[in-house]
Amino acid sequence: MSAIARLLFLAALSIPCCIVHSSNMRRIVGGAMVPENEQVPYQVSLQFQTKRGIRHYCGGSIIAPNRILTAAHCCKDMNVTLITVLAGVRNLDDRHGFRSKALKCAAHPDYQMLVTSDIAVLSIDPPLKYNSLTIAPISVIGKEFVPGNVSVTITGWGRMFPIPLNFIQSLTIPNTMRRINYHTITNKKCYEMGKTRVTDTEICAHGLFKGVCSGDSGGPLVMKSSKGLHQVGIVSYGWIICGLSIAPDVYTRVSTFSDWIQEQLKK
Ligand SMILES: *[C@@H]1O[C@H](CO)[C@@H](O)[C@H](O)[C@H]1NC(C)=O
Ligand SMILES: *[C@@H]1O[C@H](CO)[C@@H](O)[C@H](O)[C@H]1NC(C)=O
Numbered sequence: 001m002s003a004i005a006r007l008l009f010l011a012a013l014s015i016p017c018c019i020v021h022s023s024n025m026r027r028i029v030g031g032a033m034v035p036e037n038e039q040v041p042y043q044v045s046l047q048f049q050t051k052r053g054i055r056h057y058c059g060g061s062i063i064a065p066n067r068i069l070t071a072a073h074c075c076k077d078m079n080v081t082l083i084t085v086l087a088g089v090r091n092l093d094d095r096h097g098f099r100s101k102a103l104k105c106a107a108h109p110d111y112q113m114l115v116t117s118d119i120a121v122l123s124i125d126p127p128l129k130y131n132s133l134t135i136a137p138i139s140v141i142g143k144e145f146v147p148g149n150v151s152v153t154i155t156g157w158g159r160m161f162p163i164p165l166n167f168i169q170s171l172t173i174p175n176t177m178r179r180i181n182y183h184t185i186t187n188k189k190c191y192e193m194g195k196t197r198v199t200d201t202e203i204c205a206h207g208l209f210k211g212v213c214s215g216d217s218g219g220p221l222v223m224k225s226s227k228g229l230h231q232v233g234i235v236s237y238g239w240i241i242c243g244l245s246i247a248p249d250v251y252t253r254v255s256t257f258s259d260w261i262q263e264q265l266k267k
Helices: 003-014 016-021 166-172 187-192 254-266
Strands: 043-050 053-064 067-070 083-087 098-107 120-125 151-156 178-185 202-206 220-225 228-237 249-253
Touching: 043 067, 053 083, 053 220, 053 228, 053 254, 067 228, 067 254, 083 120, 120 254, 151 228, 187 202, 202 228, 228 254, 249 254
Parallel strands: none
Antiparallel strands: 043 053, 043 083, 053 067, 067 120, 083 098, 098 120, 151 178, 151 220, 178 202, 202 249, 220 228, 228 249
């Protein structure tokens, strides 16, 4: 990454006010709309109250009725009383969703932006009521190391076009959840493809003209295992110009934090 690119990139991610107010949110490019007859019951939208209303700004996943897994940069140092979680929707305008208030953001103590441990657990109230169709948890506990070339899926309400331009914002921000199917790559390959700061606490995925973008942060990367769907990653960072195959997407590697997540569930 060149110095200028790195600067642009840091600027886009570092200011919580702007992640919320402007278009600098990480969102999905490529991929397809989740069809009307399909649900992603573990996916939630993190929303922030501004003077102009409540807005989607990050993704998250349900790991217990009152606990949401997300990225540390989606709630650390933010005013948690202004965050709500919307569950049970495919379209953000859906009136049948279930909204809870965030009570507390437990960000990992080792979190360093763009370096490591971009993981947090949000406590919410009221607790979610599970149903098999629209609101259900995702499995996250387990220490199995996920190798490269594993088929994975990421969902979110992220930006669809690669370049964030404010004036076309209304055209590019989808209200309907989108989904990308692509593959993990090994950390070695991720490093060779330009993510020189990638560590063992992270996992990368890459696809041609596909990728996460503004507004997808904190969202769940899942794989199919013999026991069903399992979350392997949390959207952490990508490239300021999303989905152009320039560089892989970097996720927090969930298996590294299995013990920490279990502690947060007991609190
Ligand atoms: C958080 O937001 C609430 C509601 O607007 C406000 O009352 C409170 O002072 C804010 N807290 C901080 C630390 O800014
Ligand atoms: C990835 O896995 C598929 C089968 O799942 C295989 O056909 C392909 O050769 C693998 N690619 C690499 C680069 O290992």
